[in-house]
Amino acid sequence: MKVHLKQIPPEGLHLEGEEDCLIPELESDGVRCAGPMQYQLDIGVAEGSLWANGSLQQPVELTCVACLEKFIHPIKVPSFAVHTELRGPETVDLSPFMREDILLNLPAHPRCDAESSRKCKAAIKQGETPREDRERRAAKREHDWGELNKLKLGKK
Numbered sequence: 466m467k468v469h470l471k472q473i474p475p476e477g478l479h480l481e482g483e484e485d486c487l488i489p490e491l492e493s494d495g496v497r498c499a500g501p502m503q504y505q506l507d508i509g510v511a512e513g514s515l516w517a518n519g520s521l522q523q524p525v526e527l528t529c530v531a532c533l534e535k536f537i538h539p540i541k542v543p544s545f546a547v548h549t550e551l552r553g554p555e556t557v558d559l560s561p562f563m564r565e566d567i568l569l570n571l572p573a574h575p576r577c578d579a580e581s582s583r584k585c586k587a588a589i590k591q592g593e594t595p596r597e598d599r600e601r602r603a604a605k606r607e608h609d610w611g612e613l614n615k616l617k618l619g620k621k
């Protein structure tokens with residue numbers, strides 16, 4: 466995302482919009498952009514530097530480490546901030562800064578139930594197995610007592 470310095474008035478500029486995916490090479494790692502990146506920025510020029518403050522959001526499709534299902538996760542950069550020296554007279558490319566912040570906020574071990582109300586299938590399974598085990602054991606115990614009672618009855 467290139468900012469044209471000539472278009473920035475002395476009082477600064479508010480920018481909102483969408484940009485193409487900045488992390489397309491991560492698709493081979495199972496991280497796929499599920500839409501454009503959205504940004505809201507305040508940009509200004511002061512004393513030979515450019516500053517920018519704002520927020521970014523990039524929806525991505527990730528694979529849950531627990532249940533291996535794909536889910537959409539919005540990578541949020543709530544306080545994106547750049548302060549960079551102006552090197553050329555024309556434009557400043559903010560994409561490398563945005564890219565870095567998006568990568569920093571990418572979950573290393575994504576879980577489909579980390580942020581939403583969604584229930585991870587793996588978590589549900591883990592929660593149910595012990596109860597099923599208990600029920601099966603309880604049923605077996607009843608069966609055993611039943612056999613024992615029959616035995617006792619037979620003796621009488």
Ligand SMILES: [Zn+2]
Pocket residue numbers: 529530531532533534576577578584585586587
């Ligand atoms: Zn999951």
